[in-house]
Amino acid sequence: MDISPNAIPDVVVRRLPIYARSLSYLAEEGVRSVSSQELGERIGVTAAQIRKDLSYFGEFGKQGIGYNVEYLLGHIRRILGLHEVWPVVLVGVGPLGQAIARYEGFRTRGIDIIGVFDNDSSKIGLQLGRNTVQPDSDLPKILQEHNIRLAIVAVPAVRAQEVVDVLVQNGVQGILNYAPIVVQTPDNVWVRHIDPVALLHSMTYYLSREDEHHAMNEH
Template identity: 60%
Template sequence: MNTPEIPEIVVRRLPLYARTLSWLVEENVQTVSSQELGANLGMSPAQIRKDLSYFGEFGKQGTGYDVKYLLSQLRQILGVEREWLVALVGVGDLGHAIARYGGFGKRGFKIAALFDNDPRKIGQQVGELEILGMEALPMVVKGLRLRLGIVAVPAAKAQEVTDYLVECGIRGILNYAPINLHVPKGVRVRYIDPVVLLQSMTYHLKSG
């Protein structure tokens, strides 16, 4: 199913479909039309049908999609029908909040190891995890077969930490530091920067 010609923009939308479907499951909704999905997501029904058609035939004309079935298919396509363990580097205020974030577990992810370079933090407990020193990273990544890492260190340290994660075998990085990261081919980075998002709104609000 993972044919290479799927546009990246489509891949980026699949998690939004999955998120909406999870929501519908919780609300005990059993079938959903592309119109309803589109209304929920602010997208056209045609766009949704086209996106999903890359991966097969999921709906019946006239009756819409079976919510649970489509969700399970999407979770398989996204690779989250199993749990992914994630390394978190940088356990300051932000790292603590990420480590405690309740939204990962239900959706396929678990923070499995915490790392920091501050000797005062190493050995401390956060939830059920102990903060480890950076020198433990290669062994843990190998031992737990980690492929995903979260970077929650200051901007000035983020590239260095990223290089180290990649060297240890991490192939996907979620970066909270407000800086652009450089990674070799085959490694992916996604960014979380609330200020960038706020600024894209003030542009529109500034004259109002």
């Protein structure tokens, strides 16, 4: 089934890796088939939502029988492009960047960090996992030589837009941004922003409301 990427709601695309991860766990447990209800309970979504999400890509299960775990996992992996290994560059090797560079979980899941870069001369030459930190000035050459389309940005906020501009100018189309700032990119570039502090603040909202509620009840 040939589907335009823009035809699928982004929220559905964001759920597909979660489906793949859960199906992978099921396969490791030796489970051969799973119902949409059982899969939904593991993920925290309704069975109807799973059926609707998967219907964008075809028919994968049978009423009353459920999904073949290996078959569905294989299809979702192909939909996500995980039948190949994606080379990625990482820009920024502060404490967060160093942790990302050393994380082996990327490579086992089809993401291969092939280059790590920073503009701090004291960090150039530092060995992080399988990579040696290179200067930012080498970034355009590496991006073009290896046809890199994915990048991780873990630089301070003041440098984020500058770095993203260099990435985009040299062919990068997907950026995972850890910098605490929303960067601007052309429409054909996909960006995912991860700000741990902002995510924690979205939870402190609920906790503070709960504290206020308890305080009011005590009076």
